[in-house]
Amino acid sequence: MQQPQQNTTSAKANTNTNTSEGPLAGIRVIDVSRVLAAPFCGQLLADMGADVIKVEGPNGDENRGWAPFNASGESCNFMSVNRGKRGITLNLKTERGREILYEMLAGADVLIHNYLPDVAEVLGIDETLFREKYPHLIVCGISAFGAKGDMRNRPGYDSLLQAFAGIMGFTGERDGQSVRSGVSFVDMTTGVFAYSAILSALMGRVRTGKGSNVRASLLETALGLLSYHGVSWLEAGVLPQKEGSGLWSQVPYQAFQCKDVxxxxxxxxxxxxxxxxxxxxxxxxxxxxxxxxxxxxxxxxxxxxxxxxxxxxxxxxxxxxxxxxxxxxxxxxMHTVAEALTHEQSLINGMVLNMTDQDGKAIRLLGVPFKVGDTASFARRPPPRLGEHTEHVLREYVSLSTADIAELREQGVI
Known part of the structure; x- marks a missing residue:
């Protein structure tokens, strides 16, 4: 596994706020999440102009090590859900690291995390405590199996929840083995649902002046996406069946082989x-x-x-x-991914974003799947290198000096 390299030139590169534009300009978000669902939620907020601080442990988000890597050695997986953020390292397993997080939250609007409930409690990410200490704060917790019940502390990933929710059970060829969807749609849709819930909470805060707790999970997403399949069983006792590329309730509606493709x-x-x-x-x-x-x-x-x-x-x-x-x-x-991402219809709708990385190299990322006006994304910053903005953000949020920051590095706090 490729190990992420920490960037120590944080005070010099990409220290500007995300953008002065966008409907969420002025909203400050602390994103302490990892992997896909929750980071994607944070990226959507950044795309709409929020200033999102990506907080990672000293070893980085685990998906920094997931292949493939681009020419600069950055994980394409990490790059896909962390555009537009400023990145810092902070060891929340240390008391000082947690103190710094609490200080940052005093000036933030939203906290996003996807720690298991018991782990969050150990790290001091307590929604009840935050309600008392930061009544303005919107705390978004994203989990695998939901915030309640005996399974709430179980880890989970996209494929597991496709199976648990019954989706994989009717995906595949008739009489064949069950098949995982090619895209991590449970993860990504959970990120969208969490984003929508945060926007709802922000609107609620305008009316009441108070923050709230927001929760989303892969389980609730997967069950919700059953849609008419779920209601067909609840109301008519009909279970969906495997039909390959087709749909059990409609005919004809499927893939057909032509002379070429x-x-x-x-x-x-x-x-x-x-x-x-x-x-x-x-x-x-x-x-x-x-x-x-x-x-x-x-x-x-x-x-x-x-x-x-x-x-x-x-x-x-x-x-x-x-x-x-x-x-x-x-x-x-039936397109390949390459054909889909070079098709004029995809390009004219802004689904490929051209950006420049920290070394001045051109990078291409997927666009935002919704638009506000004619702008594809209000984010101007590439996915952060590990710890890239640590010094600048800690100066801004916590008023730490250069000497303070150097000491924190020696202590393994950042």
């Missing part, structure tokens, strides 16, 4: 079904009264899929995409 298309209503049949030149299917509704097509599911599969093999994905698109049928070619 795959595409995904489908008819999620009966009017689209008729247009889809017309686009592929099968008017006999369009006019068949026994296939007129989705319920009827579900009864003959495999027959319908086989007909479409054989038909799509006769032409290229580009030609089928054009024919289907001309008649308003939803369709998308």
């Amino acid at each position: 795959e595409l995904v298309t489908g008819a999620l209503n009966d009017a689209t079904w008729r247009r889809m049949c017309q686009a592929i030149g099968r008017l006999d299917l369009r006019d068949d009264p026994t296939l007129a509704t989705n319920a009827q097509r579900l009864e003959r599911r495999q027959e319908v899929i086989d007909i479409f599969a054989e038909t799509f093999l006769q032409d290229t994905a580009a030609n089928w995409t054009r024919k289907l698109g001309e008649l308003g049928v939803p369709v998308a070619p």
Whole structure:
């Protein structure tokens, strides 16, 4: 595992506040979280103009060591969720480290952490205490299995919660092994939910003048994302089934192999079904009264899929995409990540951000998946190097001198 290198030129590089622009300008956030979900929440706040301080232990966030690494030796995983932040090191296992954190919180609006409840208590991150000491503060705690119950202190990652919530159980080919989603959507969506909850708490504070405790978890996210699958079981006793690229409740709606590559298309209503049949030149299917509704097509599911599969093999994905698109049928070619991130539609919507790192090298990061006005991101700062802004931030938040900071380094506090 590649070990992160601590940057000791923090007072010289990238010490400016994130930006004077953005809807969250003036909001100060202390982010003591690690890995994906919670750091992504912090990045979204930074993208909207908040001044986010990334606090790491002396050895750094564990995902600094996760491959792959870019040309400068930085973890792409870490870079993906820490843009726009200032970074400091602070050993919260030491009494002095915790004292410094408490001093910083006096001038902060939001604290984000993802410590297990018992660990948070040991480190002094006590929501009840904070309510008394910092009544203005919004404390956002993100966990794996929720803040209550016997499992609250269990660690967890995206794949575990995909399994626990039942999602992985209906993901994969029919009669095949269960499959993890290729993206860490439980982690990332938890970050989005936490971001939304923090914004709600900030709005509440405008009205009441008081902060609040905000909680999110991978479990609650995964269960919430069951959406109609969950309600279908709760209300109708129907469990979702594995259908590969398809959907158990709709037909046709899946990936089909063309002469060259795959595409995904489908008819999620009966009017689209008729247009889809017309686009592929099968008017006999369009006019068949026994296939007129989705319920009827579900009864003959495999027959319908086989007909479409054989038909799509006769032409290229580009030609089928054009024919289907001309008649308003939803369709998308099966892209690689490279094809998706170089596609004009992705670029024109600001989903690739061009930035410059601390060494003046060009870096590219994913854009913000929502926009405020025409701005893709209000963040101007690249992901921080380990400890890059320690000296500057401690001067700003805690009024420490150069000698004080040097002593803290000798003591292993920062």
